[in-house]
Each structure stands twice: as structure tokens, then as C-alpha cells.
Amino acid sequence: MGDGSRTDGARGYAHVMTKPPTTPSAPPSSAPVPTAEPPAAPEPPVALRLRGLVKRFGETLAVDSLDLDIPAGSMFGVVGPNGAGKTTTLSMATGLLAPDAGQVHVYGVDLWREPAKAKPLLGVLPDGLRVFDRLTGAELISYAGLLRGMPRDVIAERRDDLLTALDLHAASKTLVADFSAGMSKKITLACALVHAPRLLVLDEPFEAVDPVSAGVIRRILAEFVAQGGTVVLSSHVMALVERMCDHVAVIGAGRVLATGSLDDVRAGAELEERFFDLLGARGPEAGLAWLRPS
């Protein structure tokens, strides 16, 4: 039963995805718009355009005039070592951290100039930020939907779909404070999905998530991309990025070291090898000679 219902849920969810974003961007839509397909306007080919992003923390230059284009309809992987500026970049790209300089365009809308127009297009899963954990799982999704001004019946339907799809139904009445790390990740992902955004930006979405849930999430994201959505995700796990993504960017020291389609970037080699090349990989030279069981 578990597997079947999960697939159903995922499919049901993807169906919801085909609706245009029901968000307050447009003057409160008079009806839930169940039938009208989005006007097939020529979509800009770039879903997320970052230009000259700079962020300084005191003496440290975390992001160093970074440029990046993320094509619409791609599954885009962002990789880089610890402290490369991945989270800082993604935070600035999603309106959670004000850049010192540079622009962010989401489907052609300047995020930092017109946040009210751009934010409805975005679904965000930040890394290392808390959620309101005195709410139950179900309440948190409802809360996210209400904050975005969605109709209540739509929220209710999607909330139940999301809880089923992400296998959180059993925990839907439990306070998020009592969730495990992986469950918190999943409920936050559900909050990012509830308004059916066009662009999903997920920082480390698979961290602490069990293999079964990771599989479900991968399937949901793949269907989302198949329906025309765009996904940006960051990860430390090269194999996962290689398996999931069609485009990648390697970030190091606050700059883009390489970007393009997966095949272009890895240029015939393993992504991991290219990663070491680009970063001028250092092997384990300084070993801990004394580290052996005494």
C-alpha cells in the first residue's frame, strides 16, 4: 500500500503542478483557475539569472562577483567544497540574504526590486534555518500556504497530497519540534512546494533524508521538471548530482569555476575527478600518523 499510495500522491502532486502558480502575484485570482492553462507566452529561456553577486562578511569575501544562468526546465546541480559560498549564493538568489552588489532575476523579474512579483515564482528550501516548530507538520504547510494568500480549499488539498507523497501522514499531527532531522527537511520541502512555484531552489535537500524518502523526492522533482518547472539544488554528493542533474555549476571560493550541461562540465571524466581538477585538489598529504588504535 505504501508504495502505491506514494506514487499516486506524487502523480497527484505533479498534476497540481501544472496549474499556474496560484499566488498573490497577480491581483488575487478570482477563482482557483482549475482549467485555464497558463497562456503559452514565450518563456524566457533563463529561469534564474545571477549577475555580479557579491557578499562580504567582515573581512571574508564569501561570494565574489558571481555570474550564473540557470536555464528554464533544467535540473541544476550546484556543487562545491565547504565554505565555497553555495548557501550564501542560494540565499541571495532566493531573497533571504541581501547581496552587497549584483542582480537576481527570476524568470525575468528582478527579485530585489520587485520581490512581490518574484517571490510567488520561487519555492525555497534553505539549509540550516529553522521553521516554526511549535506547529504540527500539517499546520506548518497550512501556515506556509496562508502566508502566501492561497485559497484555503486548495491549501487543504495540497497539504494532504504533500503529506502522503512525502510519507509524513503519520507525523502530520505531531509538533515539528519532535521531528527527526530528515522529517524536518521533508516538511520544509513540503512548505516550499505548496504554492506550486515555477522555480525550486533547494539547499542540500537530501541531507539526513533516508533512502526511501530521497527516492520519492527525486521522483517528485523529476516530474516537476518534466512538467516544465526548474530545480536548483546544492549537494556535497557528486554521485547524486551526476545521476539527477542535467546541468551543473562548480563553485569555489565564491566564484563559478565551471558551468554548463553535465556532459560539458565533466568532459568525459567523472564529475568527482573534474571537481578535484577544478579546485586544484589536494590529496591526503598531511596524514595523522599517530592515529591508530592504541
Added chain:
Amino acid sequence: MVATVVRLRLLLLRNMMSREIWRVILFGLGALWAVSMLPAVLGGARWLSGQETTVQSSSLVVVGAVLLVGWFVLPVLMFGADETVTPRKFATLGLDPRRLAPALVVAASMSIPAVFTGFVCLASVIVWRGYGLATTVVALAAALAAFATCVLAARVSTALATRLLSSRRARELAGVAAVVAVIAVVPLLIGLGSLGLEGTLERVPRVAAVLSYTPFGAAWGAPAAAAQGAWSAAIGQLLLAWGFVGLGLLVWTRQVDRLLVDPPSTVGASRRRADAFLGAGSGPTTTAHATLAVARRSLRYWLGDPRYLASLASTLLMPLLIALLLSVVGLEAVSGGVLLAPLVAGAVGWGRHNDTAFDGTAFWMHVSAGLPGIADRAGRVLALAAWALPLVVGLAVGGAWLADRWDLLGASLGLALGLFGAGLGVAMVSSVLLPYPAPRAGESPFSTETGAVGASLVAQLLSTAVTGVLAVPVTVLFWLTVTRSPGLAGVTLAVGLLGGAVVLAAGIVLGGRLLDARGAQLLARLH
């Protein structure tokens, strides 16, 4: 062990000071205050040594009891102002609690308040000097016991509070404690008010006699008994005093033992409830719905998050103490009762001047959703008003009844509402502009972020000053009503109600606009 922990404590203190200039300034001010108080303490002790034995004994016992109550209560309410060396930080080292516990006590006594308390305890020996060598020796031994009791009391009460408030029953217990505290103040007010200042003083010797056999007064009663030649009582009380120290150390050791292996867990049996947020209905939701969602979420935190209760308790402490003091001193007309509601209302409203910081990084949900700032602000105000307004009105009526000044009810209520609106309106702006670190959700409500003293001082001083200025009209009217013509009570009520509402609305709008413009900057400061 003692030396190591003390060195660690001093090192942490030094590093903390080098991180923030404000801490050095505060430390300097604290030290200056303590030093400037020394002559007063010495003078008091000299003066007291010239008094009758009964006066000496009862005043010292009362001083000692107040001192101990302070050490028991204040560290809890001051949000763990000094939590650099706590037992839990030693958990991974596998230490023997019987050696660690005393070391922690010694380390904790390396603070200005502790050193000052030690000085006060020793100064009491001056009083008993004139009664001969034996009495002086008893006084010295008792002074040391008194000091040890104070330092231990702070440790025990902090550990106890941490344990209680992080448990699943925290909400109920803290709620009950708050209610009990408020209820306890009322009969005290009535009792002391009916006795008057002299009547109260008359009772002191009898109270002191009883206190001398409790942890609060044993160490202070012993030399007094010795001075009066009651040697069996003196020895008994001295033994009792040191017995209490031993008992305290035993309790503290057990607490350390437990904290090392079984830290208080915030995760109890999982709590289940149905979705109370969505409600039924279809059609597009508006900013009003989002506002209500924020209000409901805030209210959930008020009811279930120990951090909110702890901050509320420390905010309410001051007004209750002031009301108590005023009613004891018995100012004409303005007895504590009439001021109770205004003081509480002002404290509760102003108390939210750091409201956003209590969301912590969870505030990203509002930023990411593009929630209009005005909805964010209004939601928080609604949640607070939902419980605070009935409380304030109740206190105003209760206060008028206590003081038996029904003619002043309108003035009392007017000042209360004016202060509430002004304080909360200012808070809605200052919590956007001047956030300072608050304990994180799920953390001990008594933990403080190091390196935040300057920010919190600035935010508190500024929000207090602005609130005070904005509340000048209603305060003046209140004062005129009380001192000149009670007929102005209606005007005071109207001005308080309208003025409070206007300032509050302005605070919501201005805070909301600022939030729209600086949401991301604010989020970056909530980490």
C-alpha cells in the same frame, strides 16, 4: 579541579570581554557600583554596631533573608546572565560530579555580585566585634556559611529552573507559578497596606526569630544569639547554617550528576493535535487571513514556549515589585493598587521590543513568502492583545478595588492602555530595527547569547526612552487626576485609549514598512 575550572572561567570571561567592548564597559560600571557601595555597607555596619542587640539581630536577619531570596530568584529571572561555566558543558569529559560540583560553585563565585555579597556577609562581623572574641568567631563562621548559601542557592535554582522549564510540563508549571506569584502579591499588598510602615516594622523581630531557624536566617541569627549569651541557640543555629550549606552542596552535586548524564530534553512524548490553522472555506485568502495565521501562530508560542513565559516573568517582576514597594511606603492616593495595571500593561507591551528575534531563523518563512510586513506586525499585536488586554482590564478593576479608589479606575485604565499601546507600538518598530539575540527555540529559556550585551542595552534603552516620551501626555493627565482633580479620570481614559491606539497603529504601519524594506537584513541578524 577547582583551579582548572576557575582558570577556565576567567579565560572565558576574558575572551568574552575582548569580543565586545560593551561587556568591558558593563563590567567596569558594575565594579564601580560595587566599589561605590562599599563605604555605605561599612557605614551601615558601623551604625548598626552602635544599636541595641535586638535591632542588630532583626535587621541583619532580614538583610540576610532578602539577600538569599535575591540569589535564589534573580539568576533565574536574569536569563542566566552568567552561564559561561555550566555543568552540561563538561558532559563529554567524564568527570566525577563530586569533584566537579564544588569547583563549579567556586567558579560561579567569581563575579561582581558574588564578591559584593561576600563583602556584605563579612561586614556583618563588624557589628558583632564588640561582643567579645567568641561572638566574633561565631560571626565569622556564620558569615562564611551565609555567603556559601547564597552562591549555592543560585546554582541550585538555575539548575532546577532549567530542568523544570525544558520539560514537557513546563507550560503548566510556569503558568501555575506565574499565577501563584500574582495571587501571592495581592494578599501581601492588602496585609502590608493595612499594617502601614510602622506596623510592618513592629512585626520584624518576630519574623526574624522564626527566620533564624531557616536557611534564610540561621547564619545571621547565630551571632545575634551568641551576643545575647544564648550559646546553645547560637551553636544550634551555626550548625544549622552549615548544615544547610552541606545540604545545598549535596543537592547541587546530585543536580550536576544528573545534568552530566541526563541533560534536560526538550523532546518529550510527541504532542499531537489536529491542524488548527487552516479552518474551512474556499476562495482566495487575503492579507487579513495571513494576519490571523500569524496571530494564531504567535498565540501558540505564547501558550507553549517556555521562552515566552520566561521573558514575561522577568518583565513582570519589576512592575510587581514597584507596586509592592509603593503600597508599603503608602504614598497618598497613588497606592500600589491604582498603579498595578499601568505598570503591568507598560511592561507587557514594551516587553515585546525584541519580538522578531524570538522567531529565530524560522522568520525566513515570512521573508520567503513575501508576507506583507503589516500582516506580520498586526498578527503579533493581535496575539498579544488577545490575552494582555483582558488581564490589564482585570488588574485595573482589581487595583481600584484594592486601593478602594473607584474614582481613579478610569485614570488607571487610561494610563494602562496608553502605556500598553505606546510600548507595543514602539516594540513593533524596534523589533525590526534593533533585534538582539534571544534564546533559540527549544533551548533553555535562560540561556543568553554571548556578545549581545551592547545590542540588547541599546535596544532596551532606546525603546524605553521612546515609549516614555510618547506616553508623556497620558502620564501627565494621570498625575493631574490623582493629585488635583479626580474629575479628569474620563479625559485620561479617553486620551490613553485613543493615544495608545494611534501609537500602536502607527507602530504596526511603520514597522510593517520597515519589514518590507529590510526583511532579509533582519533575517541575517536573527542567526
